[in-house]
Amino acid sequence: MFRTLLALAAVLCFAAAFTGLGSAQATNAENGKSLYIKNCQLCHAAGGNGKGPGAIAFTPKPADFTNEKFWQTPNTDQQIVETVSKGKGQMQAFPDLSPDDIQSIILYMKQTFKPK
């Protein structure tokens, strides 16, 4: 019994080391940044304020991620996931982005655009 527990603990430590939060997050945000530049920046702008060169064509305008109100809507993360995977209004869906890709983009958006 004790041996089993030890083995289990060892496996858990191993798993924790592997998914080590710090490094995983850094990689994710970095990945999120390049995905954002590639897929979102045209409309939502490099600075996230929704005034990218592609924004002119749209009414309503692309969301402004630097606006506190954007982050105050309930379940913001879930809304972003839905918008990106299914599209919303004038915004097309991005079926090629995996759930992990979208989480990376959200992480990047929070770190870079969300008002502190």
Ligand code: HEC
């Ligand atoms: C071609 C232009 C364009 C691109 C590219 C684009 N968006 Fe949008 N986005 C829009 C427009 C326009 C809206 C406003 C849609 C509406 O409210 O009808 C919007 C709205 C949003 C919203 C707010 C939805 C809500 O709940 O009101 C989010 C979140 C969002 N975009 C995220 C993204 C992310 C993340 C990417 C990149 C993966 C992206 N967008 C790429 C044009 C774009």
